[in-house]
Each structure stands twice: as C-alpha cells, then as structure tokens.
Amino acid sequence: MIPEIGHFSLALALALAIVQGVLPLLGASRGNLVWMQSAQSSAMGQVVFVGLAFAALMRSFVVSDFTVLNVVENSHSLKPILFKIAGTWGSHEGSLLLWVLILTVFGASVALFGSNIPAETKARVLSIQAWISVGFLSFLLFTSNPFERVFPPPANGSDLNPLLQDVGLAMHPPLLYFGYVGFSIVFSFAVAALLEGRVDAAWARWVRPWTLAAWISLTAGIALGSWWAYYELGWGGWWFWDPVENVSFMPWLMGTALLHSAIVTEKRDAFKSWTILLAILTFSLSLLGTFIVRSGLLTSVHAFAVDPERGLYILGLLGLSIGGSLALYAWRAPEMEGGGLFRPVSREAGLLLNNLILAAATGTVLFGTLYPLLLEALTGDKISVGPPFFNAAFVPMMLVLVLFMGVGPFLSWKRADIAGVLQRVRFIALLCVAAALVLWYVQTGAPVLAYVAVAAALWLLLATLREWALRIKLFVAPLTESARRARAVPRAAHGMTLAHAGLAVIILGMVGSSAWKSEEIAFVRPGDRVEIAGFEVLFEGVEQRRGPNYFADQGRLKVWRNGSYVTTLLPERRSYPVARSTTTESAIRSTLAGDLYASITEPASDAAAEGGAWTLRILYEPLVNFLWIGAGMLVLGGALSLSDRRLRVGAPRRARRPHPQPVE
Structure with a gap:
C-alpha cells in the first residue's frame, strides 16, 4: 500500500506542477494577483507530495520490501541500514526521484523566502521552475517508475553495487544533485527576466544567493566524489578526467563564471545579457550531464541507466529547455545591453577575462568529453581522450587564470592604476619565482610545468593574503584597529579571500600528488x-x-x-x-x-x-x-559569503511598476 501512495503522490505533484506552470504565468501577463499568488501554494504542495513519495521509497528500502522492483535490484536484507537508506538514491529511478525532490525544494524556497521579489517576477520564476518539474515528473512516471511491483517477490535482493556501499559515496549524490538542480532556479530567474525584458542590480542580487548555494554544494559533491575515488577504488588517484567526472566539472566551471558575472551586473549594471547567457548555459550543462549519465552512452560505476528510450526522452527535454531558452535569449537579450562603462584596466575587465577563460576551459572539457562519443556514433571508431589531452589543453588556461586572479582583487571599478597595483605585488612575484627556483634545485625530476604551477599557487595565495591584509591595514595600524576593520569588512569579501586561498591550496595538492608521487x-x-x-x-x-x-x-x-x-x-x-x-x-x-x-x-x-x-x-x-583542505576552504568561503546579510535581506527593491490589483 505504501508504494502505491508514493506513486499516487507523484501523479498529484505532476498535476500541481502543470497548474503552477500555466496559471501564475497567465496571471503575470494579465496583472491578476490572485493567479500569481497561486504559485506559492502550488510550489509548497509539490514539495509535500514529492517528499511523501521519496519517504515511501526510502521506507521500502529500510524495511526491505522486496515486492518493489527497485528495492530488489538495489538492496539486500543483510545490508547495513545506512546503505539501505543510501540505496534509495543508488539507482536510476531513486536518484531521479531525489533530483525531483530537490527541484521542488528550490521552488518552495523561493516561494517562502522570496518576499522581496516583485509578484510578477516571482510568478514567472515559479512557473518556469514548475515546467522543469513537469518534464522530470513525467519522465519518472512514464519511463522510470520507482514503485514498480514484482510478483512473486524474491526472498532477497540483488544488493547495491559494492563500490557504492561507502559512507562518502552515500553523501556524494545528494550534494551533487543539490548543485545541479540548484542552478535550475537560476535558470528560471534568467528565463523570467527574458520574458519580463528587464535585468538590473536587484535581479542580480536575487540570483546570487541561489547561485552561491548551488555552487557550494556542487563543490562539496565533486570534492567528496574525488576523495571517495582516492581511498575506495584502490588506484591511488583522485581525478581521471572520466566523462562522468567531467559532466559535473563543467557546470562548476560555468557556475563559477556566473558568480563573478553577477557581481558586475549588481555593482556596475553591466554584463546583463552575458550573465543571463551564463545562467542558461550552466543549467544546460547540468541537463547535458543528466543525459550522458542516464542515456546508455556510458558504462561506468557513475552511470545509472542503459535504456536508449530513456535517453531519447531526456534528449527531448534537453532540446526543449535549452533550445527554447536560447531562442528566447536571441530574441530578447539585445534589449538588455547598456550599463556602466569601464576601461581595459579595471575590475570589470578583470572579471570579464575571468569569465572568458572559464568559458574557454569549459568548452575544452566539453569537446574532450563529447568528441569520442560523437566519433563512435558517426563512424563506429572508438577512441579515448584522457589525461594527456586535458592536461595539455586545460592546465595552461588555468595557470593564466590564476595569474590574473592574484591581481584582480587589487583593481578598482571603472578604472585602475596598473602601476600602483604592480607596486603592491611585485615583491610577491619575485618571492614566488625564487621559491620555484629553490624547489627546482632541491627537488628535481618533475616537469617544468610543475614548478610553474607551484609558483602560480604561491602567487595566488600570497597575493590574496596581501590584498586582505591591506584591506584591514594589518601590520600598518594597531592590531585593535585591524580587528575592528576585519569585523567591518563584509562577509562576502572574507569569503572571497578564503575561497581564492583555498584554490591555491588545491593547486599545491594537485601538483605535489602528481609530480612527486x-x-x-x-x-x-x-x-x-x-x-x-x-x-x-x-x-x-x-x-x-x-x-x-x-x-x-x-x-x-x-x-x-x-x-x-x-x-x-x-x-x-x-x-x-x-x-x-x-x-x-x-x-x-x-x-x-x-x-x-x-x-x-x-x-x-x-x-x-x-x-x-x-x-x-x-x-x-x-x-x-591539501586537495581536501583546499576544497573545504572553498566550501567554507562560499558559506561565509552566503551568510552575508546583504545577500539574505538587503536585496535592493527595484522601482516597481503599478501594482496589479486583484481581478474580481
């Protein structure tokens, strides 16, 4: 009976999602406040019904209900309780249900906590989010029913893949999905802005917390998966440029670019259409990863499904969401240009360069991931694009990015004094070069690129600490004054410092564990x-x-x-x-x-x-x-930024259009 309740709950959630996708959108176009406000109750109803379905599936795993096919294929009565619970999302059907649950949680969160968002914008955002739910709920119900029964039930199940019976991997999928799906709400904000024809500082401030929350979770999920591979698989490595590793890395790269671009939109009213495009592409890459993992294109411990029909369904969703949003972008984005002007040497220019390098790096990883699949589909030839390609193409771009990351925080908005900036960091540059030469003398045998990477990591770390020290006048003013300044600095600024330093620590870990292993x-x-x-x-x-x-x-x-x-x-x-x-x-x-x-x-x-x-x-x-320490610093830096009061309650209120009146 419990599985039937779960199945019926998914059907009710789908019906609510269809209503939420239509009614608030019509209300926003007609100025009907009641219709717009219906999105909030619909969003809450969705999360309740999907949560009930997820609880029903988890209960089936916990009690070893072998009348449910999903439990038979992914559990066993002798399995420890933790892995019985983890088995809930250890299959294609269960993981997809978790995906939909997180999707509805984000929609309900906007409904609950988006009090400073205008009614029209909020209605459009929740409607777009509902249509994403419609796609995945229908996928669940029509092709991937997690509550399918089997009679007569077997005495025991087939057990979960032993490689997945690990504490680290039990937490890895939920964190990844929270990151993947978190970008869906940013996508919804972007499409809503295109429909409304308006992007401003207020919009960027609304988007940043959701982007940051998704980025934090995706960072933690990738780091946890890398740690699991390191200690569980027995090969002693932490990254192999596996296609399924890559499909989680690409949204992270693009999401990092989106975070920085949204800052410029908020601070300087610039990069509007570019920020919108990044929001669309980031979630599109998340959907692409879903297609690759669940389409049968790959055979991997990471891959969930091998049914081509499911792949075709996801490919249809992919085409509708990405194609539709990009077509809307091509139509409406030209109207959003404008904003603050800036010189080639400025913080805006530095962040633009950051975005371009990250976009190029994402394109490189995308090409290396899809090229073997496309070649096999077209010619039948099988090739492998592995670490040699990615290391040769990706690493140099990252070293250039790290070089500019060290300088970027010193640049001022609109126009910067490059001579003054170089004056502040020249000693650090000399110190890093000297350190690399000493390392070369003491520890020979590694490639030249390894010593360059160590110098780059030290450069980023010391330049980041130097900028933070200047900000609080450390060693210049009395310590009490420096402490007062540190307390006055926004948490987002402290978070940036911690995250940049964390990336430097990660690079040191990457180089040390690769070059001197x-x-x-x-x-x-x-x-x-x-x-x-x-x-x-x-x-x-x-x-x-x-x-x-x-x-x-x-x-x-x-x-x-x-x-x-x-x-x-x-x-x-x-x-x-x-x-x-x-x-x-x-x-x-x-x-x-x-x-x-x-x-x-x-x-x-x-x-x-x-x-x-x-x-x-x-x-x-x-x-x-240093890899795990640096990843922890990234997550902690992101969390510190997310806790900044300006992102929680201080979003500026845009100049409102006449408020719609309820229609009798």
Missing part, C-alpha cells in the same frame, strides 16, 4: 619488505575476516622510517557473494606532508591461502591532503 608494485609473501620514499614496509601476511554482507582478505603491513616504527596498515580485498563482485579497500597513513597508501589485489597464484604471493601496491602521495 612515488609508486611501487610488488609480488609479496609474508616477511617480504618494500622500500618507498624513505619508508620500509613489511608484509606480514593476509587473514580472512567477515563483514555484514561481505568476506575480506585483510593484509597486515608494518611501516618503519629511519628505524622507528610508524604505523600498521590493513588494506583489504572484499568479496560480496550476493553481488558477485570484489572491491579493494585501501589503507592510508595520512599526514599534512603526504599519504602512504597501500592496497592489495588478486593473489599472484591460487595458493594465496598457502602462502602464495599477493600483489601489493604502495604509493607515497606528497601534499595530497
């Missing part, structure tokens, strides 16, 4: 020793142990350095009998300087239980934890 792969028996990066590792053997729904071969490694005992590492190779698959559980000794990383794989002979050799992989990853 050490790796040893050996066949070992009990008593064998392996040396790596100054560590001596003793393999003591393997013992069997049993988990809740798996069996494990657990290796035991003792680690010494300079004759002193350091730690014991316990890597595992797990076997899941229900899912009929194995996974590698790495063991990691983490420090700020670097990680000692160990994993064991298939034994080199069938006589493993009798002392046969095991394949042991040992890596030393310098500075790899």
